[in-house]
Amino acid sequence: MGPLIPNGVIPYEWNNIIAIIIGIVFGFVLEASGFSSSRKLAGVFYGYDFAVLKVFFTAALVSLIGILYMDYLGYINMEQLYVHPTYLWGAIIGGVIMGVGFVSAGFCPGTSLCAVAIGKIDAIVYVIGIMVGIFIFSELYTVFQPLYEGYFYGNITLMDSFGINRYWFVFVFTIIAILAFVISDLIRKRRKKIFY
Structure with missing residues (x-):
């Protein structure tokens, strides 16, 4: 369970049930926000809808600031949090594949499943493509392994890469997010004037 729920308060057997409930709520929020629409998601790349940029920046900031506060108050220890290992080639190649898929289909893996749940055919094709890609990667893992682990x-x-204090990093990241929000609003308003 989460760091704020001591062991024994919620029985371990409830973990999967709680995860399913959280997943259903998350899917509902995605759908209610319009994130099952490929046009809305791809809009960030074409300059007419920046909801994705704003939501992801906001989510990253809220979670980052929340973790820092919980660390400061002693609820969690940031040094004990899991950090996924960085394999540069895998990250670059995976990012390119993900980016091309996002731009061409208008979905990321999470939002595609949300769209599948409401029966969108383009999302079903996208998810089938993901499954084929996973199958090919797993079957040819030994071929891809040098790239994957390069x-x-x-x-x-x-923060480690730039070698700066975590609080300064959050401050700079917040300024970048605010600038991104302002610039995206200016682009959207300008585009609206041109096309309407």
């Missing part, structure tokens, strides 16, 4: 940098974060 340039291993360990369990590093952006």
Whole structure:
């Protein structure tokens, strides 16, 4: 369970049930926000809808600031949090594949499943493509392994990479997010004037 729920308060057997409930709520929020629409999701790349940019920046900031506060108050220890290992080639190639898929189909893996749940055919095709890609990767893993595990940098974060204090990093990240919000609003308003 989460760090704020001591062991024994909620029985271990309830973990999967709670995960399913959270998943249903998350899917409902995605659908209610319009994130099952490929046009809305792809809008960030074409400059007419920046909801995705704003939502992801906001989610990253809220979680980052929340973790820092919980660490400061002693509820969690940031040094004990799991940091996914960085394999540079895998990250770059995976990012390119994900980006091309996102731009061409208008879905990311999570939002595609949300769209499948409401019966969108383009999302079903997209998810089938994901499954085919996973199957090919798993069957040919030994071929892809040198690329997948190339340039291993360990369990590093952006703060480690830049070598700056975590609080300064959050401050700079917040300023970047605010600038991104302002610039995206200016682009959207300008585009609206041109096309309407």
